[in-house]
Amino acid sequence: MTHLSDRISRVATSATMAMTQAARDLKAQGRDIISLSAGEPDFDTPVHIRDAAKAAMDAGQTRYTAVDGIAELKAAISAKFSRDNGLTYSASQISVAPGGKPVIFNALAVLVGAGDEVIVPAPCWVSYPEMVRLCDATPIIVPCGADTDYKLTPDALAAAITPRTKWLMLNSPSNPTGAAYTSNELEALANVLRDHPQILILCDDIYEHLVYDDFKFATMAEVAPDLFERTLTMNGVSKAYAMTGWRIGYAGGPDWLIGAMRKYIGQTTSNPCSISQWAAVAALNGPQDFLNDWRTAYARRRDMMVQRLNGMKGLSCQAPPGAFYVFVDCSAVTDNDSDLAMSLLREQGVATVPGSAFHAPGHLRFSYAASDEELREACDRLEARFGRLS
Template structure:
């Protein structure tokens, strides 16, 4: 690792900041619909909770930094079941959520001046993590017209001799965008021309999709690039286990070893009880995933039906995840988010995701609350007569 001075810490997550403000409004006695956090409102599966309860009654010591063997095996089996990919035990590492795995990977590989290509809109934490690890985020705008996805031409134009990573997140947060087999094939063609560039494929929302067919990962489309791909996943979203903090990375053994070395020094390991619970999640029944995905679809459709009534919003139907990302009639999305909070609905400005002029709404709440929040948004925006499209 390079011993350079790290940049100053960022201001903090804008998503959590809006959630904090919404909580303050509620504490002051105001009625606020909170559509900020990407946190499922489901309980973890009952068999997962039971496994954790049993584990908690016996002595639990330290585990290997890269996760208990049972969890690494469960991850490999789930990868084969869900993606048709086979990996060895040495190619799996476990962290305190997918977020920490990504951070550890960047910390283990970035040198000052290294660039990380991040398609925008992006998850708000990517750029800050890159900066904290000494790298430079390179944002590549992806418009609604392109389905909020990175094109081969845009990727090729962003590549330099300093590019170290390319980030792909699908279904995407905040857009819900996914990549087709053909789209990934085109990106793989560009990546083959840059053999020193790694690919970070964040697939945390892979089980929350609304289109037909199986999920497609770049690791499936381009097996010849497997030595350069870090596939990241976890139990937070699909299994409604955000607070359990279990995620994993699957990639080349040398990279996994470097990630594990960082993990061993920054927090030793992921909580043992949480790892045992994650084993139960991956090895237990999976049919509830389809049921919950259908619930998210119903919520999405109900919210879309309301939001599309506003003349001040342009709303695309997301392919996955549990967010809506409508386009406003103004680029001053922070001001709009403030107005909506005052009106009783908390959202996150699109600027936090590299897409000014948008808002992110989480559909991870019950449908009645979601619909109420969307009605507040429409009524408030339509009451601003100065706007016009």
């Protein structure tokens, strides 16, 4: 009998994908399901981006490309970093991959192995610790509670560092909490990292353009330029431009790291989809004004969800400054958030994700990347389950 490798046996299944699939299965059975589990915009990919993909196909841009991105896309990414973040990257300092997840995995794969540690502030995206484990390294989960707005503090960072620490993962705005770091908070973390030159910083900025209430986005390489050679600034087109299925992620970093990632890509995925790359060029170089309308819609939905959920018995949450999630404390009504999430799916027809999947038990993550009508109906169903505060 053939046995699976130790590597795959120690990795957990993605809870977000599992819950989303469970919702799909119930829908296929004819159930009325409102899915608030997936981290996916409900808007369509803008027309000018779709048109660019069609034009690329008509022009015969359907063959292999350079393994880590076409020159035109790298130029668009470089311009984006300069325009939005005040960062300067040459083509040799940019990596493009088939999604943001491969960018992160590639960076980990070329730098860590058995005995190495990666600091992961929690609540955290479900894939960070598992990708670290796939690379035979050890994720060091650092709990960050509501008392610090779910953000890593300098003291907590310093306490987690050991001689084996290779990476710090920073996701701002955050999945699952929507928490976002200010420039001052990033600078305070940078002051700790300056004393530990062996540590690299991976900034996952995928929700950069989804910030609200006049919050000003910042990223580590921008705030602490002296750490530029130790920082990988990762982003993508999936969340901001509603291009989740197009599978384009990218990053800017030092030549030595991007070169190693290029070598790794050459023996694994090879190039991202050529058509998607041309669509991403149009996304980054094209009009950005539609993002204001989307942000307005997201902020309206967030405010409605936060108000309704805080009005239910046993639930509480903060109004997050970014992303499109509300992270709800449900510890007053259950000691098993996974069971609660499954019960809500089966009995109320509302799909969510348990906080334990994000290393934050006692919570539920709701995505508000859904229509106003769906969100109102979901809240009505949840209110019927939990009851209203008097």
